[in-house]
Amino acid sequence: MTEKLKITPAIAIPEHLAGEVQSKLAYVDEAILQARVAVDGITLELREPVEDSRRGELEDKIQRVVALMVQGAFRPKVQILEDHLDRPVPYTADPNSELLKRGEMFQEASGIYTVGPLVTRLITFFERQFVHLADSFGAAPYRFPILIPARYLERVNYFRAFPHSLSFVTHLREDLDAVDAFAQHAACDEHGLTTPPELFARFQTLLSPAVCYHLYFSLADKPLPGGQLAATAVGSCFRYESINLASLERMWNFTMREVIFIGTKDFVLQNRETGRQRMAEFFEKIGLAYRVESANDPFFIGEFKKQVAFQSAFQLKFEIRAALPFKQGTLAVGSYNYHQDFFGRSLNITLPDDSPVHTGCIAFGLERMAFTFLAQFGLEAERWPEIVRKAVK
Numbered sequence: 001m002t003e004k005l006k007i008t009p010a011i012a013i014p015e016h017l018a019g020e021v022q023s024k025l026a027y028v029d030e031a032i033l034q035a036r037v038a039v040d041g042i043t044l045e046l047r048e049p050v051e052d053s054r055r056g057e058l059e060d061k062i063q064r065v066v067a068l069m070v071q072g073a074f075r076p077k078v079q080i081l082e083d084h085l086d087r088p089v090p091y092t093a094d095p096n097s098e099l100l101k102r103g104e105m106f107q108e109a110s111g112i113y114t115v116g117p118l119v120t121r122l123i124t125f126f127e128r129q130f131v132h133l134a135d136s137f138g139a140a141p142y143r144f145p146i147l148i149p150a151r152y153l154e155r156v157n158y159f160r161a162f163p164h165s166l167s168f169v170t171h172l173r174e175d176l177d178a179v180d181a182f183a184q185h186a187a188c189d190e191h192g193l194t195t196p197p198e199l200f201a202r203f204q205t206l207l208s209p210a211v212c213y214h215l216y217f218s219l220a221d222k223p224l225p226g227g228q229l230a231a232t233a234v235g236s237c238f239r240y241e242s243i244n245l246a247s248l249e250r251m252w253n254f255t256m257r258e259v260i261f262i263g264t265k266d267f268v269l270q271n272r273e274t275g276r277q278r279m280a281e282f283f284e285k286i287g288l289a290y291r292v293e294s295a296n297d298p299f300f301i302g303e304f305k306k307q308v309a310f311q312s313a314f315q316l317k318f319e320i321r322a323a324l325p326f327k328q329g330t331l332a333v334g335s336y337n338y339h340q341d342f343f344g345r346s347l348n349i350t351l352p353d354d355s356p357v358h359t360g361c362i363a364f365g366l367e368r369m370a371f372t373f374l375a376q377f378g379l380e381a382e383r384w385p386e387i388v389r390k391a392v393k
Helices: 015-026 052-070 096-101 117-136 150-155 176-185 212-218 265-286 303-312 341-345 365-378 387-393
Strands: 003-007 032-038 041-046 081-082 106-110 112-115 146-151 205-207 229-238 255-265 292-296 317-326 327-336 356-367
Touching: 003 052, 015 032, 015 052, 041 052, 081 255, 081 265, 081 303, 096 106, 096 265, 112 117, 112 365, 117 229, 117 265, 117 356, 117 365, 117 387, 146 150, 146 212, 150 205, 150 212, 150 365, 205 229, 212 255, 212 341, 212 356, 255 265, 255 365, 265 292, 265 317, 265 327, 265 356, 265 387, 292 327, 327 365, 356 365
Parallel strands: none
Antiparallel strands: 003 041, 032 041, 081 292, 106 112, 146 205, 229 255, 255 356, 292 317, 317 327, 327 356
């Protein structure tokens, strides 16, 4: 039996921050099943009825989040580099029910999905296009693990910037009694494993949240050979988003193809812009309805205002936001990123003149690309653009 709790923020939430605040409410308390930010206030749906003292605790947390994110924040100017959201598309229905009905999408757990042959072929088609983009830069191919050492993420300040999205990995302690106790008594309930936490070793690794980090870590503490590098890789990424996880739009475990640039500022920015122009030609061929606009990363509450202001001022991130007609909204399917010399300074990667390298990447979420295509063109291939229909067939 759920319960609804209505809260009026002490500080009014401006419209441009409503979505950001709502997404962060997922991390306020485990009692929250759903959260909605509207003009008339914040509505929480709780997993079960709570006592008055608990309601007060929840409201205090909500007010704290709002104050940290809203007080003193300014509305960043959104720069639009491309706007093709008005391109006509033949499909407007929600594809999720049809994907489930046809076995093209199967949910194993929250944010964890298996996809079927049609979606897989679409993913393969899009990845081939992104590999062609990488080849146009002569990008060297790499393969990276899905595990990433905690010490590396600490070195680039990830724990402070994105603690809410981390996924931790551990194992049983190297102790006969601990291993035997697990083997004899391991069980699951609706909340997961019931194993006592003392049987597990300390966390030394996490599931990787991004592809390009692995390349930067492999180059740490030494000069960059040749002074510049273009590289590409595809890999599984893991970003936990709690109650925000939803179908193929927002997955805990998703696949990212990246084209990565390391070198001087001019080298990175020129290639980022060239990559954007080349992708615009491809998106036009398939008739994708989308827009490219300035954006920010999903920083945690305490870092949100400062980091968003910084990214906005220097135009560090532009998102490819594809139309979702059934929602009359958009979904970020990729991004063009510039990190300045952050990774160069943090990891001591240097140019021939001993200055830190600059880095950037072009990144595409493969499941999201396939999902937004289906949301615009449907599951019947005869409605698809010829270039996609032929490739998938």
